[in-house]
Amino acid sequence: MKRYVDLHVKPRSEEDVHDILETALKLGYKAIGLVIDSIYSQLVEEYNGLKILKRIDVDAKLDDLRKYRVRLSRKYDIVSAICRDSSDIRRALKCGFNIICFKGLPSTPKITDFSLIKYSEAYLELDLCDLLSFNEDERIMVFRSIARIFRYASRKDAKLILASGAVDSYKLRAPLDLASMVLPAGVTWFEALTAAVYNPSIFFSYMIRKSMGYVSEGVRIVRRW
């Protein structure tokens, strides 16, 4: 049974979308978070059994961030904030984003940010696509930063998500291969597996429940008017 989810894939063109979906099916994914603009709005919700989650990334530096989140969450399944430093993370959390996509590598968020992430029940997402294009020196810096992020997250009990962030089908990785990509940073196999496999699945099941009216423990939407 397929149970893997990749929450962040951002194809460059419409041809890439088809390629990525075909490859994701081969690699054993059951759902994929596709960053789409209005060009691909005609995209179906499911492709040969592969669930497609419409996703949009919002720059955390934008004004009226909360307004954007509320407006976009009606149209998209996943609305994430692209953050490059600590102040971006704090702004995004204040505006109620569930997924904080950290793009500031090799810099690292502060340890206090991880406490905030934990209490706001958000997920910090790392894209591993860039690791493939880095040269050796850059990669060493990024590994150091990833090791620190994992250490802080485990200390503060914050949830991490590893996503491929693939721009084409060649950058997509099988779920367990994706988890193994952070091992050279000194991350344990269990931590990597939790971030690459378990946390995305938990987030996906939360989204499914939310679409059925779930708000939080004991609270459910029964009617809208």
Next chain:
Amino acid sequence: MKVLGSLEGGRVIPLKTIRRRYILIELVKSSMHIDAKHIVSELKRSLLRLYGEYGLSLADIHPIEYGSSYLVISCDHRMLQQVRSAIAYLDRIGGIDVLLCVSSVSGTLKKLRMRMRFT
């Protein structure tokens, strides 16, 4: 590999200390046809880059079987995850875009071949 184990009642019990893992690597996609032999040499280079000479020597990679779209290698069981990560970091081999994935891992070749027949 069998080595001499502990002495028990004057009898030497053979002890299997070095266990192997057989990894089935599937060539999911490539922009051009690629020889499986190149994949092994590139995999060793990737392992060397990520874990150094010590890591490469510990992994002890050997190619077992080639096919048009698959490759079976064996490695030391302690270095399985590291070899898997070295495979994940391979995205270009000799200027050709490739997508490799670990389809299956087994402790015996017999079981791996059985799985290959079913997939």
